[in-house]
Amino acid sequence: MTRKTIFAALTGVLLLSTAAYAETDAEKGLRLAVEADKADEGWGDSTSEMIMTLRNRQGDESVRYFRGQNLEVDGDGDKSISIFDRPADIKGTAVLTHTHKTGPDDQWLYLPALKRVKRISSANKSGSFVGSEFAFEDLSSQEVEKYTYNYVSEEACPGDSGASCWVLERFPVDENSGYSRQAVWMDQDEYRVHKIDFYDRKDSLLKTLTLSDYRVYLDDYWRAHRLEMVNHQTGKSTELIFENYEFGTGLEDRDFDESVLKRIR
Amino acid sequence: MDLAAFRVRARSGDRGGHRISLVMPAKAGIQGTDEEPASSSTATPDSRLRGSDAEKGCRRGVAGVASLFAMAVMAVASAPAWADPDYEEVSGYVATEARLFPNDPQFSEQRRHDISIVAEPEYYAEWEDRSSLAVSPFLRIDSADGERTHADIREALYRRVQEDFDLAVGVGRVFWGVAESQHLVDIVNQTDLIENVDEEDKLGQPMVNVTLLRDWGTLNVFYLPYFRERTFPGRRGRLRTGFVVDSDTAIYDSGARHWHPDVAVRYSDSRGAWDYGIYHFYGTSREPAFVPTFNAGGTVVLVPRYDLINQTGIDVQYTTGAWLWKLEALFRQGQRNIRGEEENYGAWVGGFEYTFFGVGESDVDVGILGEWSYDTRGSRATRAFDNDVFVGTRIAFNDIQSTEILAGIIQDLNDSGRLISLEASRRIGASYKLSLELRAFAGIPSADILDSVRRDDHLLVEFAYYY
Numbered sequence: 001m002t003r004k005t006i007f008a009a010l011t012g013v014l015l016l017s018t019a020a021y022a023e024t025d026a027e028k029g030l031r032l033a034v035e036a037d038k039a040d041e042g043w044g045d046s047t048s049e050m051i052m053t054l055r056n057r058q059g060d061e062s063v064r065y066f067r068g069q070n071l072e073v074d075g076d077g078d079k080s081i082s083i084f085d086r087p088a089d090i091k092g093t094a095v096l097t098h099t100h101k102t103g104p105d106d107q108w109l110y111l112p113a114l115k116r117v118k119r120i121s122s123a124n125k126s127g128s129f130v131g132s133e134f135a136f137e138d139l140s141s142q143e144v145e146k147y148t149y150n151y152v153s154e155e156a157c158p159g160d161s162g163a164s165c166w167v168l169e170r171f172p173v174d175e176n177s178g179y180s181r182q183a184v185w186m187d188q189d190e191y192r193v194h195k196i197d198f199y200d201r202k203d204s205l206l207k208t209l210t211l212s213d214y215r216v217y218l219d220d221y222w223r224a225h226r227l228e229m230v231n232h233q234t235g236k237s238t239e240l241i242f243e244n245y246e247f248g249t250g251l252e253d254r255d256f257d258e259s260v261l262k263r264i265r
Numbered sequence: 266m267d268l269a270a271f272r273v274r275a276r277s278g279d280r281g282g283h284r285i286s287l288v289m290p291a292k293a294g295i296q297g298t299d300e301e302p303a304s305s306s307t308a309t310p311d312s313r314l315r316g317s318d319a320e321k322g323c324r325r326g327v328a329g330v331a332s333l334f335a336m337a338v339m340a341v342a343s344a345p346a347w348a349d350p351d352y353e354e355v356s357g358y359v360a361t362e363a364r365l366f367p368n369d370p371q372f373s374e375q376r377r378h379d380i381s382i383v384a385e386p387e388y389y390a391e392w393e394d395r396s397s398l399a400v401s402p403f404l405r406i407d408s409a410d411g412e413r414t415h416a417d418i419r420e421a422l423y424r425r426v427q428e429d430f431d432l433a434v435g436v437g438r439v440f441w442g443v444a445e446s447q448h449l450v451d452i453v454n455q456t457d458l459i460e461n462v463d464e465e466d467k468l469g470q471p472m473v474n475v476t477l478l479r480d481w482g483t484l485n486v487f488y489l490p491y492f493r494e495r496t497f498p499g500r501r502g503r504l505r506t507g508f509v510v511d512s513d514t515a516i517y518d519s520g521a522r523h524w525h526p527d528v529a530v531r532y533s534d535s536r537g538a539w540d541y542g543i544y545h546f547y548g549t550s551r552e553p554a555f556v557p558t559f560n561a562g563g564t565v566v567l568v569p570r571y572d573l574i575n576q577t578g579i580d581v582q583y584t585t586g587a588w589l590w591k592l593e594a595l596f597r598q599g600q601r602n603i604r605g606e607e608e609n610y611g612a613w614v615g616g617f618e619y620t621f622f623g624v625g626e627s628d629v630d631v632g633i634l635g636e637w638s639y640d641t642r643g644s645r646a647t648r649a650f651d652n653d654v655f656v657g658t659r660i661a662f663n664d665i666q667s668t669e670i671l672a673g674i675i676q677d678l679n680d681s682g683r684l685i686s687l688e689a690s691r692r693i694g695a696s697y698k699l700s701l702e703l704r705a706f707a708g709i710p711s712a713d714i715l716d717s718v719r720r721d722d723h724l725l726v727e728f729a730y731y732y
Contacts, residue, residue, distance in 0.1 A: 054665055062665045088731030089698045116440040119540045123587045124622045131665040258535050259483040263424055
């Protein structure tokens, strides 16, 4: 063994141990978030149908049907369109969102009665999406850059004790967010999120989101088909069911231009 | 909320009528040879005028609908992919509406209140080759005003999305603009004014529209082969002019009358926080002037006259945080002013909307709106917004019933005239919706253009079923 190789080996060992030692909880949290993001790269475009059931404390229900179109954008946040089918009085109303990794998202609203396309403020992160327990920020594209992270622990996945999950805390970067932090349970097999606890600005538990019925598309991309959001402070809940997910639908960037909203159905 | 309607109506009040008739000779001198003399309108066989308002409204409605329908059929027949649709659906609404007026009418023929029923079904079909057809007829039957009993084809549009461009042929509706207190630059469709004074109801416009979507923005080219006349209340209706508008006998600048081929080109784009559009329109002005004329029955009526105009318009919105900054502006040539003289002019409306999201930790959003409207013609303007400020609030409750309120005041900066309005709506169950609209006039000077509607404060209640 030459002196040179010994030196190299020693350096390697040192570097490795330094790396292992130096990965703070924040670094590990970010690393896992980046890995999860990478694992979902390349899905391209998709469409789906959604049924959203709003329930109040008394158990009264109100149902919304809408359809989604999604486009993955290289180097920036994804683009999406949601088109309402029910309730009938808002049928045809559509929302177009261009999310950005940093800075505010761009958002347009289409009002079919006037055939009017309206650029709207995207500052309304914490507002309720059509009266549901989902806030706009819960449904928008979850870009890595929108949070800072902290690794917490490793434990059995909620609802599936056979799988093990990482528990991460993430802190919204945007000051308009309605949350001080979120606790995320993500499985170690496929980086699927099983549960998120949302803490309000006073740091008390506000809502819990449970994601289930995961199915895989194009061999790589897992999508939850059932999302249940429970508001612990009001007793209200919202269930969101996804149906007819399709990938590779041929949607392209021009289908997400604000000027196509006028022909959206 | 739009005051243009009131300008039109008010102008026919006794004073306005006088003013117009005084300028008649001068105007006759200006009139080109391609224009029908005003007398021809009085010579028109006017049995229709003697018939009931209801007959009249229906007959014109049917004729209009028939010609529109013919165009729609032509558009559809030309569809290359005319085959069984891959997707079809029927939707729409039916509603009943009451308008309640606390004050006695100003004119003796006017009925005090009115109740009406309205239906607007929609058929939509789609083909796999990215073509689609939307057809939406419209009908209102009104208890008081035969003119308000009317039918229309709101939409009968065939669309085809091509690789390089989108094509739309048939009867359509196009909206341009960003402001809330009025829709200044919106010009493609004629206003169905008899529906609502807010000018947001539009008649279907026959068109061929090509849309180019490019990296440098969006270019829209419109060919508009047929002109739709504005609708006005009849003699029994509230919110009308002093002299009734006889919309059966319009005068045109163009010898082609309502077949003058209008064209419009609009460029629009969105870059970062900015959304903007600029367009040019050449064709028949959607906004008529009025010529007081004796009809066959010896009654003074107002005959609408439609000028040929050139109009360039812009609309800009800057969106930052909870702020929306808005500007609409236009420059128009060829339109006669309230004195009947051609006068080039500019007009704009600009302002802001700021929203407090989730006030007091609730889901309620409260928006504050402010807009200023100006018309360089001042007192010679044909619209009410010669110098007016709008202040309003939009409250969205974000509840399961989508409860919303929009309230505001338009204050004339030159006098004490003021229009107060409140609109509210709420869904009931899954398929019903209740809407209220309150409009009131205050401080209208006796010589003002709003004189003929000063007693027409009203509450509109609509109950609609959507399917």
